[in-house]
Structures are given as C-alpha cells and as structure tokens.
Amino acid sequence: MAGGTSFLPRLGPPLTLAMLTLPVAAGLAGTLLPAFGYLPALGGERLSFEPFLTLAAEPGIWRSAWLSFSTGLAATLAAFVVTVLFLAAAPPARLARISALMGPLLAVPHAAAAFGLALLIAPTGFLVRLVSPELTGWTSPPDLHLVNDPHGIALIAGLAAKEIPFLVLVALAALPQVPAARSRHLAASLGYGRIAGFIQLVLPPLYRQMRLAIFAVLAFSTSVIDVAMILGPQTPPVLGVRILDWFNDPDLTMRFCAAAGALLQLGVTLAAFAAWMALERLGAALRRHLASSGTRFAHDAGMHAAIQALMIAPALTLFGGLVVLGLWSVSGTWRFPDALPAGFSLDGWAQALPRLAQPLLNTVLLGVTASLIAALLAILCLMREDETSRHGGFVQRHALTFIYLPLLLPQAAFLFGLQFLFVSVHWEGRFAAVLLAHLVFVTPYVFLSLSDPWRALDTRYMAMAAALGAGPWRAFLAVRAPMLLRAILSAVALGFAVSSAQYLATVLAGAGRLTTITTEAVALASGGNRRIIGIFAMMQMLLPALAFAIATLVPAWLWRDRRGLAA
Amino acid sequence: MHGLTLEQVTIRLGRRMLLAITADVAAGEVLTVMGPSGSGKSTLFNWIAGFLDPAFNATGTVRLDGEDIGAKPAHQRRIGLLFQDALLFPHMSVAGNLMFALPQSVRGRVERQARVEAALADAGLAGFGARDPDTLSGGQKARVALMRTLLAEPRALLLDEPFSKLDADLRAQMREVVFSTARRHALPVVLVTHDEADALAAGGPVIRLGGSEGSM
Numbered sequence: 001m002a003g004g005t006s007f008l009p010r011l012g013p014p015l016t017l018a019m020l021t022l023p024v025a026a027g028l029a030g031t032l033l034p035a036f037g038y039l040p041a042l043g044g045e046r047l048s049f050e051p052f053l054t055l056a057a058e059p060g061i062w063r064s065a066w067l068s069f070s071t072g073l074a075a076t077l078a079a080f081v082v083t084v085l086f087l088a089a090a091p092p093a094r095l096a097r098i099s100a101l102m103g104p105l106l107a108v109p110h111a112a113a114a115f116g117l118a119l120l121i122a123p124t125g126f127l128v129r130l131v132s133p134e135l136t137g138w139t140s141p142p143d144l145h146l147v148n149d150p151h152g153i154a155l156i157a158g159l160a161a162k163e164i165p166f167l168v169l170v171a172l173a174a175l176p177q178v179p180a181a182r183s184r185h186l187a188a189s190l191g192y193g194r195i196a197g198f199i200q201l202v203l204p205p206l207y208r209q210m211r212l213a214i215f216a217v218l219a220f221s222t223s224v225i226d227v228a229m230i231l232g233p234q235t236p237p238v239l240g241v242r243i244l245d246w247f248n249d250p251d252l253t254m255r256f257c258a259a260a261g262a263l264l265q266l267g268v269t270l271a272a273f274a275a276w277m278a279l280e281r282l283g284a285a286l287r288r289h290l291a292s293s294g295t296r297f298a299h300d301a302g303m304h305a306a307i308q309a310l311m312i313a314p315a316l317t318l319f320g321g322l323v324v325l326g327l328w329s330v331s332g333t334w335r336f337p338d339a340l341p342a343g344f345s346l347d348g349w350a351q352a353l354p355r356l357a358q359p360l361l362n363t364v365l366l367g368v369t370a371s372l373i374a375a376l377l378a379i380l381c382l383m384r385e386d387e388t389s390r391h392g393g394f395v396q397r398h399a400l401t402f403i404y405l406p407l408l409l410p411q412a413a414f415l416f417g418l419q420f421l422f423v424s425v426h427w428e429g430r431f432a433a434v435l436l437a438h439l440v441f442v443t444p445y446v447f448l449s450l451s452d453p454w455r456a457l458d459t460r461y462m463a464m465a466a467a468l469g470a471g472p473w474r475a476f477l478a479v480r481a482p483m484l485l486r487a488i489l490s491a492v493a494l495g496f497a498v499s500s501a502q503y504l505a506t507v508l509a510g511a512g513r514l515t516t517i518t519t520e521a522v523a524l525a526s527g528g529n530r531r532i533i534g535i536f537a538m539m540q541m542l543l544p545a546l547a548f549a550i551a552t553l554v555p556a557w558l559w560r561d562r563r564g565l566a567a
Numbered sequence: 568m569h570g571l572t573l574e575q576v577t578i579r580l581g582r583r584m585l586l587a588i589t590a591d592v593a594a595g596e597v598l599t600v601m602g603p604s605g606s607g608k609s610t611l612f613n614w615i616a617g618f619l620d621p622a623f624n625a626t627g628t629v630r631l632d633g634e635d636i637g638a639k640p641a642h643q644r645r646i647g648l649l650f651q652d653a654l655l656f657p658h659m660s661v662a663g664n665l666m667f668a669l670p671q672s673v674r675g676r677v678e679r680q681a682r683v684e685a686a687l688a689d690a691g692l693a694g695f696g697a698r699d700p701d702t703l704s705g706g707q708k709a710r711v712a713l714m715r716t717l718l719a720e721p722r723a724l725l726l727d728e729p730f731s732k733l734d735a736d737l738r739a740q741m742r743e744v745v746f747s748t749a750r751r752h753a754l755p756v757v758l759v760t761h762d763e764a765d766a767l768a769a770g771g772p773v774i775r776l777g778g779s780e781g782s783m
Binding site for chain 1: 641644699
C-alpha cells in the first residue's frame, strides 16, 4: 500500500530469508566438510572417505538407519490416513469444535507427550497397574517390551498421536480454499458414500494444500531424537540418537563419524521422501481405478462411528498420558501394582525447584525473545507484501518453500554443522547461538500462523486509515495491530511453544551449558525417576499452555466492550 | 483551479486496456462512474486514492486543486473515502474513530474533544461518543463514517457504492446528506456505482465503463 515510503518493511523479506537460509546453508556445509574428513580444529586437514568407513563399521548402523526410515514413514502414513478418514467421516458441522480441541494438543511438546505415553503403557505404567493384579495376576512388572520395543512400535504410536492434531489443523485451515461442500453434495447426489465422495472429490485439491506440511512431518519423524530416546528402540536406537551419542563421545575424533552420520540421516530422510512420492502415485492410481469402476461405498454409515473412535483414541492417549504425568508429579508413595498413589505430596516439587529454576529462566528468556523477533520479522514481511504485490515476483511466489525449508530438512543434517561453526567462532553455549538456532524453527511457524489472519483482514480498513491521513506505521499500530491483536499474540504463543520444545537445537548450540526444561527433561529420561520426570514434563506443558492462555485472555479483556471483535 | 482533474488516464493489466478516461470534476460537483463489476471502476477508484496494485500499469495525471498528486502516497493525498460498509474501527469507541481522523494540527485535548462532540451533534448523534460502534444502527454507522471522513479535512471525496447496503428510505436520506455536505464544503466528488438512482441523485456528469472505453 501507500508505495515506497517505509524503510523497515523493505528489510523484512531479505532479513527473514537470510535468517532462515543462511544457518541452514552454513550448517549443511559445516556437516559436509567434516563428513569428508575436513575439520582442521580436530586435525582433519584433507578430504577423505574415512569418516564413512568408520560409520559403516559401527555395529548395527544399517539397522539404525532402517529404523529411522521405517518408523518415520509408518508414523507419517498412520497420521495421514487417520486424518483423512476422520475428515471424510466426521460430520462437517462438527469440524470447528474439533479444531478447538486440537489446538491445545498441538502445543504439547513432543517430549512431554512421549513421557506421558511411556508412563501410560510401560510394563510399570498406568494401564498395566489398572488391570493388575486383578486381571493379569502380575504382582511385579512383567518383562515385556511395551515401550522401547525393538521394532519401534511405541515410537510410531507416539509420533503418530502427536502428528495427527497437526495434520488435522493444517487440513482444516486449507479446507475453506477448496470447494468442499459443493463437491460433497455433488458426490452424494451421484450416490457416493461420504468417505468415497470425500476421497474422490475433496482430497485431491486438499492434498495439494497439505503436501508441504506432510513432508515436514516426514522430515521430522525420520530424524527425531528426543521422542526416540524416550519411546524408541535401544539396541540399537534410531540414527539420530546415535549421531548425538557420537557427537558427545569423549573421543573427539568420533565427531567425524557424527558428521558422516548426519549426512546419512539426510539420505534416510530423502529416501523417505522418495518412498512417500511412490505412495502418492500408488494412492492416485488406486483412487482413479475406484472412480472409473464407479465404486461408491454407498453404505459406509456404519464406518463413521468406528472412524471417529479411531480419532478419539490418539487424543485420549495424549490426554491420558498427560493426566498420568500430572499424577506422578504430585504422588507420594506409588507401588506396583497400585492403580493410584498411596498418597499425594508436593515433596517432589519442593526438591525439584532448585534444579528447575535456571532451566526455567532460560526457557522463558529464549522463548520470549525468539517469538518476539520472529513476530517482528513476520510483520515486516507481511507489511512489505501489502506494499508490493501479492502476486508478484519470484521470491514471493516461492517464499513459502523458503519458509518451510528448515522444516523440510532433518534437523541433524544442519544443526551439527552449525554447531561446528559456533565452536570455531567460540559461540557455543552462548545465549545468542541458541537463540539463532531456535529462530530457524520458530520463524516459519510464527509466519505461517500470522499470515492467514493478516491477509484475511479487509484491506479497506487500511485504505480507510491511510485516507484519514495515517502513514504506514500509524495505520499498523493504531488500526491493524489492535484488530489483529489476538492473531499476533497467538502467533507469538505458538513461537514460544516451538522454542520451548526444541531439543537438539538447544543441546547443540547450548553446548550442554545452557539448559532448558526440555533438555533437562530428556536428560532425565534414562534415570527413570518418574516423579522428577513428571514434574519436568508438567512444566514443559504448562509453559506453552500459559502462553496460549495469555494470548486468549488479554484480547478478550481489552476488547470486552467491543462486540465487533468478539471471538 | 479548484477541483479534481483526470488527464488522459489509462490503466492496463498486462496488455489488456481496462479503461481510458479524461475528466474535470469541479468543486462541489459529483462525477458518477458507472459500469458492471469487472469494468474497472474499482481499479480507477484505487488508482485515484493511491492503492493501485503494482500489477496494474497506469499512465496519465491526477490533479487536485491544480497539484499533481500521482506520486504521493495515499496518506498524503487527503482524499476522503466512503465505502458501502461504514468500516468503523471496531476496537475504538465512536469518539475514538473520530479522534483518529482529526488532523494533528488540532491541538489540545479539550479542543479535540470539542471538535469531536460538535461533529457528533452535527450528525444528530450527540452523546454517542463512548458507544461501541458495533451497537449502532446501519444509518448511525453511515453517519459516523461520513463525519469521520470529513474531520480529516479532505480536499476531495471518493465514494464506492456508499449507499448500496442501506434500506430504501435511509438510502435517499444519506444521498441527500452526503451530496449537500460535499456542496457545502465545495469538495469535488467521484462516485463509483452501478445504481442508476445514485447517478440521478448526484445530478452531475456520468461516465459509463465496460465494453467500450468510457471517456468524456
């Protein structure tokens, strides 16, 4: 709008792109060189394939790579199938209510959800306790691999349960952009069942809108570390966990092996992408076959209830796990196989408090700083977008891909490289280094969260403000920002949640010295003190929940007398 | 000279010519631009107001009281806008909306409040200052929107279907209020509409866009 008068918004897009692409590019280079033996600080002065030979000689390396590939692909596929079946079977009118329920689940950090699941289904977990010894006869924990099973079933379940809410929200956000209702009526009038009609007519355009998000889920699931440490197989673990182990090995030359492993991780994720694209073709062919044969599945009403139950299962599991976490955090003595603790006490909290204070402070400082910087960048980009054209040049048309870039790569592939760079400039363990690493992941989510409501605001309000004499900044501060206050605060809260959930970025850039609630919680995982784990996982959940509560309550209170802004 | 002048204005999208127009709008006069949707009326509206999407290519000159304002950003053109929706800022009170429009050259809280109160009384809405704009009736909102636009001391008015959402009797009443106000303030007015009755009530020259190029 109001062309060419504002200097700052002009900086927005280049700054944001630099913020997202430079650390990724530098990190990839920083992984590539040591992977081929070049890292002068550790005596690697010429290129060689030796790190790969070391890597290939590691016991169980191919098993680890296969586990990363298979669990990540299976979790993404499961989450996608459940999401699609659910959207197809649920009555459209109920979808809004469901999205309101999904929001809070999205804010639960992966590690906390994984702890919840572990405390729920482990041999010593809540479910076994609930039916023991009455139904099972067990008076001591059974020797079963219910979590950390060698095939990674628990890991797949945990990842899928956490990704379903994300995919459902992505799909619900994209649904208004496809002619869903019209297509469904058309399919119904041709005699197609609700599910078949959805898959034939709504899914193809919807899938195109969801595709980037699905690949982000795939990249995350095939390279996840924190969830795998809690739920995944242990002999051997998935590739990401092993890379981190090599990186932390007291024998510093193992870092060459870690870099080679990070490159292998990139290959594993790309292989999963290729497999997914093959599945896409298979699915499309199957859909075409059903369409040309006129298969209608007209009598699918019986399945609707079953599918909705299928949807409720992961949600219940997540909620159930969180409740068990809460129980553990305030439990007194809780012997196996008692279903409930013998008593409740806050002793655990009192003991954990001194250990909690510093990580808590770090988490809050990082989360607030990162989400505010990301929000500022997103706002500058969107102001610039209004000044220029929305249908403009190359950068604008491809901006979305650039913004997704850090989410489409396995974190390990560039975070280890970034860490090598931080070490070489003595930045490791500094607040600024961790902040930069967090911003790479926080900025995309904040931008994606803010851009829809920003673009949805009637542009005539801003035209009106300018016509009344307000320059770009006054128009933003006095009109746009207050009208979008809820959306802006929600984006900041999401940014805070993303920052507080970062594990690998914090562990690496923080060099183990700068700890957050999440890194401390994951570090506790192997210790097995359920009370302390419960407390740290509760804190992990409470912080983003608090941020989202503020984002909801502040605008509601400020605009309590303004009917036009009622949610 | 006083008034709004459009000299050999052409607007293109890619190779397609959307419109070509030359017109003089004297102070107090209403120029009506008519045409079906897609004829380029809102493109012309956006160009005069300073909001044209850079995807369009415009040539020609727009003068306001003799001054070429084509290079000025929208917020320095002092062209008042009215749309079919009142577009009162929903987070401000009625008085807050008017206060936003009042130029900064009007100094002092007492003086500013007095100007706002006077404007409200002028619109027959004395005492409505503290109200939530969303609680006003359609006609009341339209009057507040007009007052807000006038308080910014515009040198011309640009109207985009401003009466189309009002009831029939309210519509006639608002037409009368807006056009007589423009005459009283000696403001040139460009009215973009598809309603013949608007053109008739405006009583000024009419340009028809769409199909053939409109020009005078």
